[in-house]
Amino acid sequence: MNTSVAEKRVQLESELLELGAKAFEGLGLLPKDARDVARILVTADLFGLSTHGLSRVESYGERLSVGGINARPDIKVEQRAPAIVSVDGDNGVGPLVGMRALEAAMEMAKQTGVGIAFARGSNHFGPVSPYSLIAAEAGFASIIGSNATTTIAPWGGSDARLGNSPVGFGVPNPGGKPFLLDMAISVAARAKIRNALKRGELIPDTWATDKGGRTTTDPAAALDGFLLPIGGHKGYGLALLVDLFAGLLSGAAYLTHVKSWVDAPDEPQNLGHFFILIDTRRLGSTGWLTERMNDFAAILHASPPAEASRPVLVPGEIELNNLARHRRDGLALDPAVLTLLEEYAAKA
Template identity: 35%
Template sequence: MTALSPGDAVARVAAIFVNAGCSADNAQSVARALVAAEADGLGGHGLSRIPTYLQMVRAGKIDGSAKPSATRPRPGVLAIDAAHGFAYPALDLAVAELPAIASEQGIATASIRRSSHCGETGLPCEALAIRGLVALLFANTPGAMAPWGGRQPVFGTNPIAFAAPLQGRDPVVVDLALSRVARGPIVAAKQRGEPIPQGWALDAQGNATTDPDKALAGSMIPLGDAKGAALALMVEVLAACLTGANLAFEASSFLDGEGPPPATGQLLLALDPSAFGHGQFGERIAALAAAIEQQPGARLPGARRLANRARAARDGIVIPPELEALGD
């Protein structure tokens, strides 16, 4: 196996997608996101996604040459059409445009439709927090989770992400799926031929399972049981109903080349702390961070991700042998 610097890994992964017929800009955007997720220790959203992304491109479920476009239906809203392409270029567009809108309006929203898998949802929020904004991202995903008490998936794992700036240091970042675990680790376990832990998923008959194939054909268990299912409904409204995207149970899988484009959605919010009638945001969040970190064993969300990122910068990103030849 080959270990590359993060920059070289991005170039290598981008070459794989260009070789599959994607535009150079889209290939770069996808590569940056996948390598960043790998570096952060989120392998389920990292390089393991390459084979299924390629299947989706070759089958036409993702248009590798799509260029996202945006309109401004209201002063604080950026409505983005991902055009059945990858989610990452649409999110890049949102991150580029939202700061100016938030500076003017105090709050800005990017609504993304006709989109696809958006990987590590904390990354666009972190990018906005680096620019001094508080950010929230809601994303719906193909059906994977039943309503509480049901068996038929209606919601996706529907991740939520959040980031806020901290003076003189990396932003605090929260990134979580509303199932007990994201689907990515189950996909990764399937690829490795390994079982999954008890408590992650149910099979199609509603029985607990450690078989990743049965889990993927069944239903994920929501985080916090009924509370997690209620939050998944909330995300479905924000990321699909508001954006005009497919509902989770209407969306095709992110995991293969079967069916039409998934056409899922994302909603990205950016808030300018200086717009809320006081100048104390930096002081207040610093006090909150200190109250957490002064306790032995406690840490801010995202600390492990930053440690993994530093390790990847030092030791490199490992490119599995089966992926090495794809960019040739």
């Protein structure tokens, strides 16, 4: 493909969804499964989270190609209690397992007011916020998390024993923007450290440690070392809690039992996720919730900004504004990502 042409290609959400679905069909997924994976990844791109969007077709595709991920899993949902289900992902693509777990949790929440799904046998499931948005648009408040490959040392330790496990929260607003908070547990992502190394820049000493566990401003040493958790020992505790829910309670791998997809791309990771949903319609009418959510946001927005050019924001507003803009104007993918998607789609 001509790169100069690819750089100018702005595509609408429907076109991205179609291309993403065809690409994953080309990688062996069934059409419905491929559409569900594309839905999560395209939403990430529309949010502005390009590192967790359709660009993931490269890493997912590599593992699908070598059998490290099962292209056609037999995902099983087992009810454990009136509001609790277990989901066996059968080593499927993470966003597919995530969608099945989310759907199961929503179904439980419709029946009982609260729904909890614990998923195992999964892989990297993308960012949390697309799931939170789907839940919020259906009227559910949510707490969602996943464990991950080890990149963080225990507080005071000197080797990687826990992952940068993401966790997210969502609260619907039927007449406005929902609250969406999606965060990893490290201060900075490894991608930011790699970019600093490429630019020849130092990094803050709060981002990472060297391989001996000592804080560093050298990005090369940081990449050989470990990420630092947010909030020091408090972030360390939060990362462990996410892994306890996502990994240990789900029956998935946890801590150092999680396989690295870099070191062992052909082996199942057995990642775990959890989805805790609350049906807000059991608490009051949509009008009641809209009024309270809009008032909640208004109180925060009314705070005079410390810098006039940076008004106070509620978590999720940046992503939702990006979503609205990209749905209106379209989105141009990185040309290399577009080329790879088209190559896989051609095999469908």
